[in-house]
Amino acid sequence: MEMELMTYVGLVAGVLTTISFLPQAIKTWQTKSTKDISLAMFLCFCLGVVLWVIYGFYTHNLPVFLANFATFVLAFSILVCKIKYG
Amino acid sequence: MEMELMTYVGLVAGVLTTISFLPQAIKTWQTKSTKDISLAMFLCFCLGVVLWVIYGFYTHNLPVFLANFATFVLAFSILVCKIKYG
Numbered sequence: 641m642e643m644e645l646m647t648y649v650g651l652v653a654g655v656l657t658t659i660s661f662l663p664q665a666i667k668t669w670q671t672k673s674t675k676d677i678s679l680a681m682f683l684c685f686c687l688g689v690v691l692w693v694i695y696g697f698y699t700h701n702l703p704v705f706l707a708n709f710a711t712f713v714l715a716f717s718i719l720v721c722k723i724k725y726g
Numbered sequence: 727m728e729m730e731l732m733t734y735v736g737l738v739a740g741v742l743t744t745i746s747f748l749p750q751a752i753k754t755w756q757t758k759s760t761k762d763i764s765l766a767m768f769l770c771f772c773l774g775v776v777l778w779v780i781y782g783f784y785t786h787n788l789p790v791f792l793a794n795f796a797t798f799v800l801a802f803s804i805l806v807c808k809i810k811y812g
Contacts, residue, residue, distance in 0.1 A: 646785050649780055650778070650781040653781055656771070657775060666764075667762070673761070676754070676757065678753045678754075680750075681746045684743075684745065688739050694739075695732055695735045
């Protein structure tokens with residue numbers, strides 16, 4: 641029972657950490673202002689998330705694959721804005 | 727052999743996504759400028775990471791616990807700056 645609860649805690653945790661990048665992406669798309677965002681953070685983060693996607697794919701871990709694929713799309717779009725707008 | 731490689735890929739992925747918050751935290755501490763950072767992102771992300779810490783603790787998953795504990799310290803310090811400097 642406690643493990644079942646923890647599975648839900650893990651699922652909610654994964655959803656929250658993934659969708660958290662959506663408001664930042666929307667803000668960045670709208671304002672086109674990225675001065676306060678760290679380029680090093682999003683370069684390093686996107687590279688890490690790509691490795692999570694590869695890990696999820698090759699270990700047949702669908703939740704890890706899907707959550708990180710969605711995170712990558714959002715984080716990469718923020719990275720592109722940062723490179724474009726500086 | 728392939729699974730062993732994937733374990734290393736997962737470890738590097740975890741280290742990268744965790745330490746990526748360090749350059750953002752340093753930038754935020756130094757500039758005290760957080761206009762372009764989304765409050766909703768860091769609220770949502772910190773809550774998700776707290777749930778990952780709880781998940782790692784109760785499932786006795788030390789890598790998940792440690793990686794997310796470190797991520798929380800960094801992300802929460804950025805959230806505090808965002809609330810303080812707006």
